Amino acid sequence: MDLTGLLLDEEGTFSLAGFQDFTFLPGHQKLSARIRRRLYYGWDWEADCSLEELSSPVADIAVELLQKAAPSPIRRLQKKYVAHVSREACISPCAMMLALVYIERLRHRNPDYLQHVSSSDLFLISMVRHPLPVSRKSQEPAMSSAPPLMVPLQMVASKYLYDEGEEEEVFNDEWGAAGGVAVPTLNALERGFLSAMDWHLYTDPREIFEVLSWLESCVAEQQGRRRGWYTYTDLCVLLEQPTWQLALGSLCQRLVKLSCLLAVAYVSSVALAVASVAVIHQS
Structure with missing residues (x-):
């Protein structure tokens, strides 16, 4: 960005030329990119x-x-x-x-x-x-x-x-x-x-970001249902929501329990087979 317009000109007065080029909020570009990506604004x-x-x-x-x-x-x-x-x-x-x-x-x-x-x-x-x-x-x-x-x-x-x-x-x-x-x-x-x-x-800015998070989840759910499938961005948005996190956590717990039961059943069956073979050899 050219800063010459923000300096004193030849007459000694302060010029505001180019002042609008400043990005005052450090997260402005990050927020703009987030809105474009998650609210379907595109990148052009x-x-x-x-x-x-x-x-x-x-x-x-x-x-x-x-x-x-x-x-x-x-x-x-x-x-x-x-x-x-x-x-x-x-x-x-x-x-x-x-x-x-x-x-x-x-x-x-x-x-x-x-x-x-x-x-x-x-x-x-x-x-x-x-x-x-x-x-x-x-x-x-x-x-x-x-x-x-x-x-x-x-x-x-x-x-x-x-x-x-x-x-x-x-x-x-x-x-x-x-x-x-x-x-x-x-x-x-x-x-x-x-x-x-x-x-x-x-x-309060926190209210705005709460609404933004809610709006992102609504857009992701709506667009995913319309297409019949979800993009990577849609899934990332949905997994940030507490409801989806609880559902995913519950699913993971059930899968872990099922895996443990299957593992116990497998080990038990193997142990039973080994014991049966040992008994047969002894007899």
Whole structure:
């Protein structure tokens, strides 16, 4: 990487040219490689497998999960809508994982909200990247009878990850265009979502990695069942899960017990044969 852009220029001022080339987190490349390999993003950085949209297996799981979380039949979430929004708004897998954390919190904190919101709007709101100037004391706007859910989820998750001024930020009018929702409606959905969350958006990194591990196992199981066989990566992912480890441990214990029984039976039969031969010779 060229560091000259980070030094003082001829006029003595500090230049930020090339500053975005720094990788601030030491594990960034390792995490990116893990996501590409285990969530089926592929390795061609120039083609359609960038981390700026959801992979097909992740989109399938998102649709299934959100349809269960928000069972309203109005504006029921479809994979085509998820693919369109993730492509237009450049939804990252990290934003999707953060949205899954928010869904789990809503299930425990405010389950009634999930019963009155549509899965499509929840998906969109959870990924917003640019914060609205909303005061916690402001009166919550009236929500429609079936507000969409997918939009608010993605909106809020992206705003949490990419604050104002970042290159990846997306404004509400852009989210509205991507999701086919009017900006005033989108703003109302966002305020309603934040109110339902009680503004509890902070997420510990350990929660993200727990969701990542769960998502990896879901993708591995789903893709393995579809193909009828599992790749080496799929097996590695599944064997990291406690349930699979317990099942494998139980299987190994049974095999060891069976081997011991067979060994004892074999030794006993050999000893019996030797004893029989000895008795015959003595007689």
